[in-house]
Amino acid sequence: MAGATRSNSATRVSRPLLGLSLAVYLFLYIPLIVVIVYSFNASRVQSGEWGGFTLDWYNKLLHNETLLNATLNSLIIGVAAAAIATVLGTLAGLALHRYKLRLLPVLVLAPVAIPEILQAVSLVLFFNAINLTLGMVSIILSHVAFCISFVAIVVRSRLQGMDESLTEAARDLGATPWQAFRMVTLPLIMPGIIAGALMAFTLSIDDFVITFFTSGPDAATLPLQIYSMIKVVVTPEVNAVSTLLMLLTLILIIIANKIAPSALQAK
Amino acid sequence: MALLEIRNVSRRFGDFLAVDNVSLEVGAGEFFTLVGPSGCGKTTLLRMIAGFDQPDTGQIVLEGKNLEGTPPEARNVHTVFQSYALFPHMTVEQNIAFPLRMAKTADDQIKPRVAEALEDVRLADKGKRYPHELSGGQRQRVALARALVNRPKLLLLDEPLAALDAKLKEQMQLELIELQREVGVTFIYVTHDQGEALALSHRIAVMNHGIIEQLDEPSKVYGFPKNRFVADFIGTCNLWEGTVTSAGERDFVLDLDGIGTARAIPNTTTKAMPQPGQRGCLTLRPEKLRIAADLAPLPEENSAAGKVHDFLYLGDVTIYIVNLDQGARIEAMLPNAASGRTRFFEVGDPVKIAWRVDAGHFIDG
Numbered sequence: 001m002a003g004a005t006r007s008n009s010a011t012r013v014s015r016p017l018l019g020l021s022l023a024v025y026l027f028l029y030i031p032l033i034v035v036i037v038y039s040f041n042a043s044r045v046q047s048g049e050w051g052g053f054t055l056d057w058y059n060k061l062l063h064n065e066t067l068l069n070a071t072l073n074s075l076i077i078g079v080a081a082a083a084i085a086t087v088l089g090t091l092a093g094l095a096l097h098r099y100k101l102r103l104l105p106v107l108v109l110a111p112v113a114i115p116e117i118l119q120a121v122s123l124v125l126f127f128n129a130i131n132l133t134l135g136m137v138s139i140i141l142s143h144v145a146f147c148i149s150f151v152a153i154v155v156r157s158r159l160q161g162m163d164e165s166l167t168e169a170a171r172d173l174g175a176t177p178w179q180a181f182r183m184v185t186l187p188l189i190m191p192g193i194i195a196g197a198l199m200a201f202t203l204s205i206d207d208f209v210i211t212f213f214t215s216g217p218d219a220a221t222l223p224l225q226i227y228s229m230i231k232v233v234v235t236p237e238v239n240a241v242s243t244l245l246m247l248l249t250l251i252l253i254i255i256a257n258k259i260a261p262s263a264l265q266a267k
Numbered sequence: 268m269a270l271l272e273i274r275n276v277s278r279r280f281g282d283f284l285a286v287d288n289v290s291l292e293v294g295a296g297e298f299f300t301l302v303g304p305s306g307c308g309k310t311t312l313l314r315m316i317a318g319f320d321q322p323d324t325g326q327i328v329l330e331g332k333n334l335e336g337t338p339p340e341a342r343n344v345h346t347v348f349q350s351y352a353l354f355p356h357m358t359v360e361q362n363i364a365f366p367l368r369m370a371k372t373a374d375d376q377i378k379p380r381v382a383e384a385l386e387d388v389r390l391a392d393k394g395k396r397y398p399h400e401l402s403g404g405q406r407q408r409v410a411l412a413r414a415l416v417n418r419p420k421l422l423l424l425d426e427p428l429a430a431l432d433a434k435l436k437e438q439m440q441l442e443l444i445e446l447q448r449e450v451g452v453t454f455i456y457v458t459h460d461q462g463e464a465l466a467l468s469h470r471i472a473v474m475n476h477g478i479i480e481q482l483d484e485p486s487k488v489y490g491f492p493k494n495r496f497v498a499d500f501i502g503t504c505n506l507w508e509g510t511v512t513s514a515g516e517r518d519f520v521l522d523l524d525g526i527g528t529a530r531a532i533p534n535t536t537t538k539a540m541p542q543p544g545q546r547g548c549l550t551l552r553p554e555k556l557r558i559a560a561d562l563a564p565l566p567e568e569n570s571a572a573g574k575v576h577d578f579l580y581l582g583d584v585t586i587y588i589v590n591l592d593q594g595a596r597i598e599a600m601l602p603n604a605a606s607g608r609t610r611f612f613e614v615g616d617p618v619k620i621a622w623r624v625d626a627g628h629f630i631d632g
């Protein structure tokens with residue numbers, strides 16, 4: 001039958017493609033899987049031999065003051081930067097949508113494309129110029145700076161998917177501009193805002209380059225701490241903390257993904 | 268005093284004059300329709316009445332009050348949008364309660380009024396649904412209920428039925444007429460569908476390129492079009508150009524291009540008797556033509572001969588396209604009243620047509 005023939009040729013075409021995608025996925029995930037597996041490996045040396053299952057490294061982690069401190073720093077920075085970036089990014093997204101100016105999108109969205117190292121250097125120069133001591137505050141400000149664009153992009157795409165006549169309908173039915181925003185626009189772009197906030201938090205938690213440049217001597221974040229640990233020797237504790245970080249990121253991505261599809265869907 | 272007065276309103280977008288010096292009055296309780304081809308400025312005019320856009324010149328006056336500077340929320344005017352614009356994150360009830368809440372209606376009054384509004388549009392059991400769980404026709408009715416719940420002075424409807432299929436459209440047209448009569452709110456209805464305009468309205472304004480070509484009752488617009496555009500846009504119409512050859516007491520004779528000599532009566536509105544040598548256009552609806560294989564014209568009839576070029580079988584009627592021997596191509600309509608007979612002529616059949624002297628409507632110039 002014609003249908004059968006067609007599906008046969010379809011499998012023939014897709015077999016090499018399937019192999020290729022599998023290879024790509026393996027390449028992406030094998031290092032991660034290795035990290036996870038070794039975080040439960042009782043053998044101390046990273047020689048590849050399996051010394052039995054253990055939760056020791058996780059236990060050690062709980063008593064590692066430096067790592068815990070770095071984690072706390074990361075969480076504080078992540079929450080603060082995400083909160084500020086979400087407010088500012090939402091406003092930027094609204095402005096991008098409202099005022100169709102030629103230059104505005106470039107200015108707001110450029111940080112996404114600018115090399116991180118450039119951003120890092122310019123931020124350090126800027127903080128020097130305003131005499132701000134490098135530390136938690138400078139890190140938070142830097143993270144806000146690069147997160148705003150991402151939030152603005154998500155919020156704007158949500159606004160673009162929204163029927164323009166909805167806000168007009170609200171005004172038409174008696175709402176002031178502020179009421180129309182609060183009761184119609186804001187609830188409708190909320191999924192975008194939440195997705196943007198989660199994204200900002202994730203970006204902040206694992207940022208290395210910019211944080212490295214803008215952190216002071218006593219404000220190490222988790223990525224910085226991990227880096228300084230593996231420079232000396234790769235301890236299984238690093239595997240454990242990386243696994244936890246991975247888990248956190250994964251959860252955030254899943255949540256954002258749950259919200260984001262509806263953020264792009266025009267009901 | 269008219270409920271709404273539009274005085275010399277113009278709106279320009281760059282070089283483009285979207286609304287060109289429009290003046291009109293709409294009375295309380297009227298079902299008023301703006302009809303015209305796409306892009307003629309209907310929505311632009313409606314948006315200025317609603318307050319989403321400002322006229323460059325001219326005034327919009329509601330109940331004697333100039334609306335200049337009054338924002339949309341402060342106008343006693345509501346709009347039914349073409350996309351319905353129902354709030355997707357609110358239930359049907361919450362949507363309908365929205366204008367009541369904005370008007371600071373007491374909480375204990377909101378519930379009964381929402382229920383009543385849902386009754387009015389026969390959606391009493393759908394209050395807890397979300398808009399995306401409703402059919403197109405139901406959404407349409409929710410939009411109507413929401414716009415009417417706090418009884419605005421004026422309801423603007425921008426092509427509200429354009430997205431519905433033909434059958435549902437007809438049903439909604441009947442519902443709209445009934446609803447308007449029931450609630451007594453003045454409707455300004457926008458459509459590009461001339462049939463809809465004729466069916467619904469008390470009065471029609473035919474728009475083209477930002478100006479109003481004619482403002483009249485439906486039967487006047489159809490029967491006595493002011494100019495060629497209106498004749499052609501409203502319904503189907505034969506437009507026959509010709510030169511007046513002689514004028515009598517009550518009628519005149521003209522030589523119609525590609526058709527021949529015919530008698531006609533002066534324009535019923537202007538009543539001016541055309542003078543010999545003058546050019547003009549005789550507009551004649553296809554249903555006013557008699558068509559037969561052979562016929563002897565009555566004394567009060569004009570006639571011509573030709574061949575059937577093509578026909579459109581529409582079920583209730585058949586439209587015949589006839590090439591006249593003198594060169595013109597005309598349209599005639601025959602009702603398919605005789606049972607069992609689906610067509611009277613075949614392509615190529617010789618036919619005669621005849622029309623009464625007073626059947627045509629003469630447009631001077």
Ligand SMILES: Nc1ncnc2c1ncn2[C@@H]1O[C@H](COP(=O)(O)OP(=O)(O)O)[C@@H](O)[C@H]1O
Nearest residue numbers: 280283285303304305306307308309310311312
């Ligand atoms: N905001 C605008 N900017 C520029 N041109 C516009 C704008 N709104 C409408 N127009 C133009 O004005 C004309 C009339 O539009 P509109 O009132 O929407 O027509 P209609 O509703 O009769 O189809 C169109 O040619 C349209 O392109």
Ligand SMILES: [Mg+2]
Nearest residue numbers: 309310311425
């Ligand atoms: Mg329109």
